[in-house]
Amino acid sequence: MTQPDFPPYGDYESDCPARLGVDLFGNSWLTVIVYTLRDGPMRPVDLKRTIGGISQKMLTQTLRRMERMGLLERRRYAESPPRVEYALTSAGKDLLIPIFALGVWADQHGDAVRDALYRDPED
Template sequence: MESPPFDQPCPIRDVLDRIGDQWSLLVLDALARGTLRFNELLRAIGDVSKQMLSKTLKRLEQDGFVARRVYPEVPPRVEYALTDLGRSILEPMGQLVAWAEANHRAIVEARRRAAGGVA
């Protein structure tokens, strides 16, 4: 049986579109510290809505970065954890975060100059 064709011919664009959104990296970073429940993730990230966190977790689960485990309890307990694939993104993600922190001031100054402000 032949595997289905990729919907997106560019692997870079396909992956970055999914993990490069506003919330995915923050979710991955929070889960890097260990398994968390939904409300723990909500508190760890801070300013994300419940709806957006739920949507982000579903997308990360669909892409194989996050595993969702439901415990048969009343009320149900649901935990989220990084998969091997999710853990594999942490090192390059850390490098990107370090680069952003090291270069943020220069980027902000460049934006000011481009907008006609004083650098």
């Protein structure tokens, strides 16, 4: 595998773009929300139902954070009752590339990693 040629940064400098990428993937709900929105806009209630296991508070916090980061676009419709939908921006859609790649890796190696984690150290 060839490594891309990036501009020089220090080993752990705060302005290194790779740190941002690692931070994004460190938030487990962020990647789940991006993946869930891959086919188009959704209302928060539909996101919560589709994702499962996420609290309303965590969903709201993560959606707001993603909107501030420019990964999501919030659309508000002047209806009664008001309707809100979230859609991926181009930056959010581009996150699907590493998410899909991670999915391929997990499909190929997940069983081996899981087996290694739960192997009895005495064996």
